[in-house]
Amino acid sequence: MDATPPRHLNTRKKPRQARSVTTVEAIFEATIQVLLSEGIHRLTTTRVAERAGVSVGTMYQYFPHKQALLYALNERYLDLLAERVEQACRAHHGAVKESMVEALVTTYWQAKTERSDVTRALYNSVVELDNQALIDAFAKRMDAATSAMLKSAPDADYANIDLVNVTLLSVIFGTVRNVFERNLPGSEQEAIRRELVTMCLGYLKTSGG
């Protein structure tokens, strides 16, 4: 990541010997595990240290405080992700658009899936854990509403309508979230929204629905 970390989030010192490299690695790994098994509000320095098999003091040799730990974790993760996509892009320079899209989707998807625990740990929102029940119920309602609508279309094709439906929902909802996260200027947001409509329309025209 070329984003220079805010000074207060800098790591304290760089590991010089082999064992300290191991230590830092263990701390990262422990952070992910605690995040997944206990959630953010139980992510304490002591717990992470214990899980990593080191003492709290050791943690503070490498991270000035808790926030810096989370920041570094995220940074490392995003950096790896970015590198993989960049490589895939380079590998497809000059190719036809079909294989570009294929490569892009596949690479990103796979990178996220490969270590889905990390992905999930970092995705978790402020509400945590019990949240899942809400999300599920919400998803069900949406599925029901939109698939009922879709099936009522005069030109509906019933072959794979459920798959088309769930795809549409994932794409639309996900895109909105992503646009939010990137915090793009309003005009660009609006432009993307229009493109999204075009895209979904084209998709519906070719794939039954």
Added chain:
Amino acid sequence: MDATPPRHLNTRKKPRQARSVTTVEAIFEATIQVLLSEGIHRLTTTRVAERAGVSVGTMYQYFPHKQALLYALNERYLDLLAERVEQACRAHHGAVKESMVEALVTTYWQAKTERSDVTRALYNSVVELDNQALIDAFAKRMDAATSAMLKSAPDADYANIDLVNVTLLSVIFGTVRNVFERNLPGSEQEAIRRELVTMCLGYLKTSGG
């Protein structure tokens, strides 16, 4: 939401008089504000109560503990969102697919944008605030990598290639995240992934790029 809240997340008592309705409303509003201005790790019961202009004790009349407050907030938000989409769907029963898609995208998009503060407050991830710098840097790298690739295609159309590029990225990244959040079975995930490729391909064929 028809997801019966886990017992330990139930609200304590229902407001019966007018003033307590106001109170609960103020608490919700204060939660959002504190979440936005201070972040999750500074969201304390005292702070929320103070912002809401009530005492801590009052909060505990309606929410058995902090988690229940966040849960309720999320629940209310998702419920409102779901209702709006459902209504839009009902309003377009029997319509042609074009207007269905248009309505779906527009409704969801607008609901999220209308109170973007709430949306953002609930979207915030575990890393919080300083995270934005990382996300920005990541987005820049991705934009650069993919747009360089796209422009190298033999059949590239330079008219609106930047918009096409940013749309593709938002759609792909967002979809992945959404699929993750919904925690669908692997087989369905894979099916959606294939659909996503189809969709992007179709999009690229019609819109320059």
Added chain:
DNA sequence: TCAATATATGAAGGATCATTCGATTTTAGG
């Protein structure tokens, strides 16, 4: 007007947690 009920208060208890630092152990390199 007056009890019964609903709502509000906030100091205090008890628990958890982030962070420090002086002491100890381990490693590298001469």
Added chain:
DNA sequence: CCTAAAATCGAATGATCCTTCATATATTGA
């Protein structure tokens, strides 16, 4: 083997926070 630098340890500190409960105020309905 020996010493300086690197790495580790973990009890102690001080701060923050969640939650309770006894008390006080407000509202309702008769």
